[in-house]
Amino acid sequence: MLTIHHLRISQSERIVWLAEELGLDYDLKLYDRDPETRLAPPELKALHPMEIAPVITDGDLVLGESGAIVEYIVGKYAPDTALVPGPDHPDFADHLYWFHFANATFMTNGMMQIAVAAVGAEMPPPLAKRVTNAWQQIERRLGEADWFGGSAxxxxxxxxxxxxxxxxxxxxxxxxxxxxxxxxxxxxxxxEAYRRAMARAEPGFTPKLD
Structure with missing residues (x-):
């Protein structure tokens, strides 16, 4: 049985949403953040050396890292899904770009902002420009296509x-x-799949859609 280990208010919501979009049968285990550190609790940290979410277990497999988990689930459970355009699809390159942009650039920017704020500092101008550029690129892309990956x-x-x-x-x-x-x-x-995922992953939390 595929089990998704979800730390509340974290990026592991992605994996729950993916499972709902694919209509998979899966088990969901929720973990609350430590009230003092706001980090993962000991029982989630014990699952994987990185001690963070997301983590899945599938039989004897324990796997972390969002992108790896997404590719694993698609490859094993839904290799023909339309959620991943093939090399001959006109959206193939755009899909790849934004799939990797999400963590390689955009998540990194967000973590820099959190870290700088945590020490009471201001973003250095080069880093602030990197953040601004990313948001501008996102807005521009969504004026060109309905979805980051293209037509769907x-x-x-x-x-x-x-x-x-x-x-x-x-x-x-x-x-x-x-x-x-x-x-x-x-x-x-x-x-509907997003709404189901958020209701399961984040009961009592209103998705920040505006």
Whole structure:
């Protein structure tokens, strides 16, 4: 049985959403953050050397890292899914770009912002420009296409959305000035699989879709 270990208010919501989009049969285990450190509790840390979410278990397998988990689940349970355009699809390159942008660039930016704020400092201008550029690129992309991966929802969207929504609970990040993004998040919020995933993964938490 595939088990998703989800740390509340964390990027592991992506994996729950993916499982719902694919209609998979899975077990979900929820973990609350330590009230003092706001980090994972000991029982989740014990699962994987990184001591963070997401983590899945599947039989004897224990796997961490969002992108690896997404590729594993798709490869094993849904290799023909339309959520991953093939090499001959016109959206193939865009899907790959945004799938990897999500953690390689965008998540890194967000973590830098959190770290700088935690020590009471201001973002150095080069890093602040990197953050601004990323948000501008996102807004521009969503003016060109309805989805990050192109003509339809892909796993690129599943990777991107956490940082655009729930992650903003950790910092003051308004999106009133980003109309394309706001329209996109309404499309996300209209998806039944997303609503089911958030209800299961984050009971009592209202998704930050505006």
């Amino acid at each position: 929802l892909t796993t690129a969207d599943i990777m991107m959305v956490f940082q655009l929504t729930t992650s903003r609970a950790f910092r003051d990040q308004g999106i009133d000035h980003l109309p394309n993004l706001r329209a996109y998040l309404q499309r996300i919020g209209a998806r």
